[in-house]
Amino acid sequence: MTSLEYAPAPETTKPQIRERYGLFVAGDWVAPQSERYFDTIDPSNESVLAKVAYAGAADVDRAVRSARKAYEKYWSKMKPAERAKYVFRIARAITERSRELAVLETMNGGKPIKESRDFDIPTSAAHFFYYAGWADKLEWAMRAGREARPIGVCGQIVPWNFPLLMAAWKIAPALACGNTVVLKPAETTPLTALALAQIVQEADLPPGTVNVLTGDGATGAALVEHPDTDKIAFTGSTEVGKAIRRAIAGTKKRLTLELGGKAAHIVFDDAPMDQAVEGIVNGIYFNQGHVCCAGSRLLVQESVHDEIVVRLTERLQTLRLGDPLDKNTDIGAVNSKAQLDKIRELVRSGIDQGATLVQQSCTLPERGYYFPASFFTGVQQSHRIAREEIFGPVLSILTFRTPDEAIEKANNTPYGLSAGIWTDKGSKNMYVAERMRAGVVWCNTFNLFDPSSPFGGYRESGFGREGGVHGLREYLAH
Amino acid sequence: MGSGAVPLCRAPKVERVARPASFKIQRARWTGPQSWFFYGHSKCGEAEPAGALMPATVDAVMLEARAGALAKRSIKTTSKIAGIRLAVACIDLTTLEGKDSEGRVRSLCAKAIRPAQHLPDIPSVAAVCVYPSLVAVAKDALRGSSVLVASVATAFPSGLSSPAVRLDDVRAAIAAGADEIDMVIDRGAFLSGRDRSVYDEIVAVKRICGELHLKVILETGELGSYDAIRRASDLALEAGADFIKTSTGKVGTNATFPVAVVMCEAIRDYARRTGRAVGLKVAGGVRTTKQALTYLVIVNETLGEAWLTPERLRIGASSLLDDLLMQYEKQLTGNYAGPDYFPKD
Numbered sequence: 012m013t014s015l016e017y018a019p020a021p022e023t024t025k026p027q028i029r030e031r032y033g034l035f036v037a038g039d040w041v042a043p044q045s046e047r048y049f050d051t052i053d054p055s056n057e058s059v060l061a062k063v064a065y066a067g068a069a070d071v072d073r074a075v076r077s078a079r080k081a082y083e084k085y086w087s088k089m090k091p092a093e094r095a096k097y098v099f100r101i102a103r104a105i106t107e108r109s110r111e112l113a114v115l116e117t118m119n120g121g122k123p124i125k126e127s128r129d130f131d132i133p134t135s136a137a138h139f140f141y142y143a144g145w146a147d148k149l150e151w152a153m154r155a156g157r158e159a160r161p162i163g164v165c166g167q168i169v170p171w172n173f174p175l176l177m178a179a180w181k182i183a184p185a186l187a188c189g190n191t192v193v194l195k196p197a198e199t200t201p202l203t204a205l206a207l208a209q210i211v212q213e214a215d216l217p218p219g220t221v222n223v224l225t226g227d228g229a230t231g232a233a234l235v236e237h238p239d240t241d242k243i244a245f246t247g248s249t250e251v252g253k254a255i256r257r258a259i260a261g262t263k264k265r266l267t268l269e270l271g272g273k274a275a276h277i278v279f280d281d282a283p284m285d286q287a288v289e290g291i292v293n294g295i296y297f298n299q300g301h302v303c304c305a306g307s308r309l310l311v312q313e314s315v316h317d318e319i320v321v322r323l324t325e326r327l328q329t330l331r332l333g334d335p336l337d338k339n340t341d342i343g344a345v346n347s348k349a350q351l352d353k354i355r356e357l358v359r360s361g362i363d364q365g366a367t368l369v370q371q372s373c374t375l376p377e378r379g380y381y382f383p384a385s386f387f388t389g390v391q392q393s394h395r396i397a398r399e400e401i402f403g404p405v406l407s408i409l410t411f412r413t414p415d416e417a418i419e420k421a422n423n424t425p426y427g428l429s430a431g432i433w434t435d436k437g438s439k440n441m442y443v444a445e446r447m448r449a450g451v452v453w454c455n456t457f458n459l460f461d462p463s464s465p466f467g468g469y470r471e472s473g474f475g476r477e478g479g480v481h482g483l484r485e486y487l488a489h
Numbered sequence: 490m491g492s493g494a495v496p497l498c499r500a501p502k503v504e505r506v507a508r509p510a511s512f513k514i515q516r517a518r519w520t521g522p523q524s525w526f527f528y529g530h531s532k533c534g535e536a537e538p539a540g541a542l543m544p545a546t547v548d549a550v551m552l553e554a555r556a557g558a559l560a561k562r563s564i565k566t567t568s569k570i571a572g573i574r575l576a577v578a579c580i581d582l583t584t585l586e587g588k589d590s591e592g593r594v595r596s597l598c599a600k601a602i603r604p605a606q607h608l609p610d611i612p613s614v615a616a617v618c619v620y621p622s623l624v625a626v627a628k629d630a631l632r633g634s635s636v637l638v639a640s641v642a643t644a645f646p647s648g649l650s651s652p653a654v655r656l657d658d659v660r661a662a663i664a665a666g667a668d669e670i671d672m673v674i675d676r677g678a679f680l681s682g683r684d685r686s687v688y689d690e691i692v693a694v695k696r697i698c699g700e701l702h703l704k705v706i707l708e709t710g711e712l713g714s715y716d717a718i719r720r721a722s723d724l725a726l727e728a729g730a731d732f733i734k735t736s737t738g739k740v741g742t743n744a745t746f747p748v749a750v751v752m753c754e755a756i757r758d759y760a761r762r763t764g765r766a767v768g769l770k771v772a773g774g775v776r777t778t779k780q781a782l783t784y785l786v787i788v789n790e791t792l793g794e795a796w797l798t799p800e801r802l803r804i805g806a807s808s809l810l811d812d813l814l815m816q817y818e819k820q821l822t823g824n825y826a827g828p829d830y831f832p833k834d
Contacts, residue, residue: 015568015571015572015575015785015786015789015794015797016567016568016571017562017563017564017568018564018565018566018567018568018569019565020563020564020565125561129561281546282546283545283546283547283548283551283552284545285547285552285754286547286548286550286551286552286555287548287551289551289552289554289555290551293554329790338561338562338563339562339563435546435548455548455550455551456548456550456551456554
């Protein structure tokens, strides 16, 4: 009578997956001029889901030319209210196909279905809805008397952690402002971007307004270096971000970069402890820690350090790791073998440098890429696990004694994407938040997003903002 | 209390209260009328609170997010069957109406013992919960079964009688044969900052109850904030409650998922600090199997499996049982039987 084992509760919707995908260029599916295809897999069991076209430099050129043509001929000339209708149409289609898209996202990326169902897909639709509403009100985003003009052709490169959502963050404002787009999804997670291309096709956007090129880093580089792209928007690693910036230095191209992070998550002794623990869990284990704004550096006031560790250790045991398609799964699969290796390597360095590892006790599935929810205590500011982005379900716990020490330690990183603060005292929340060098500061919550709220980084976390009116201005000519 | 000169104070005298051996009051200190002791974020399991001494606070936004996430757990097939049986076993089958009569109570008791004749796997419920004047009837009707008789007391539901009357209410219920007492706290006293008087009354009632289970109804729908619910929970736990219970079922807002999470957290922290395991009773508005299963999930993931027993978990309800039986049969046969295939009451 005293056992409540949760029986498997798999999501049963079957998404349509084609055997082979071409490139989406000029409103149509075309074979790649590279003549190459590559496999895309399900990281939860390593099975091949589909073959995807590889876009080489010639394909990039073709896509950029089609985007240019669409820009000159249709999209920038269209009445803004008409543009809005198309963007609304995309938003509605995402909503209508939300279940299928959620399953697809989970299969291709490894994230738990509850997250793709309750976060990724609804938030993607919300971004299209939000920016559709802006399309005919763009002058309100400008200083008085200035005309709202689009930039031109935007090359957009998105990461594998939130494949559809990141595409939505980039495409929605670009379209609303009258730009055309060449989107390059991540190498490991092309399927929802290709589903979005299908939606764009069904929504009957003028051909070439949105182009989707699948490929790898070289595809992205060709897009960045193409002489006829007017803007590059990139979300991904700091390393690649720096390379992009070097590549377009001296050109007139506009650039926004949303890069890595090593967010400080500060817990004061007067915090609501149980909710702080929930915030910590949400901050680092959401999407297996594949979140650029993850609260990966926990700064705990010394007086409550032990209590937090005990509570967190207990809470870890209730996390359910396993089949990402099971509705009760909290921790899904790591996105790729390469990422899993990187996580393991950094965890190894943490142990070697003297930190103490605590992990959830669970058996990992035999196939697929999994890493248990973990945290380190006894981490020092100088440790690699306190400085480098792990991008996995691994938290580093450090301590502080006073608010000013917390602020100093929090800011002592080359990154500056996000931060979190837990205290019951409003004035302390404001004092600390004001002093955080981070683009987003969450107070008594973590990882909350809304299309109307700008998101972006400081320093090595990049520049430019996505979301809100700030995100809109990134797609309007100065 | 006034300023400055606040003396360290011993815990109130509770030594004479009959209670499990493991129960001991932790360090307590006067801090003022609103909060007469510190609940201390303690280093877990240690005798002295080692961390900062301050009351436990609750953040509504994250709490509700957590409760919402737990409510989305998908309980299917075998776990649903196990969950339904567990939920039935934890029910305090309740009738608390002005029109309650002997006949009504006898009918309810029969159903409590054997909820469905054609479903032999369904256990008896934990208890039948009635007004004090009907305790004797219930006791008689339940003779020979495992089902306990719970009686509401202390001037249920408002608690607004004189202290003497409230205590007499308890004595009368026990004299009539009650196995468990469901008392209400004086919310007026609590909300006006007289925590000490609330505490003292719980201690006094527990003294009368002796070894009998005491469930302390906080009436969370009247307390106004999660912080207050947490404080009332801590108060009742320290005062010796065997169960803390959400609601009377007589006000607009009864048991809710976030409230259950807060109370579970208080129970968990108290058990960690003292080693004494106190139960949770959710009551009021629990009508569907889905709700009942969610409460099981909340308890399972906050307190652990050790609390998934009628000894430590109760669900105060009346119509819930019918829905549980219907869902159980659906789970077994794949079809819904009409409501008339199950006895009403």
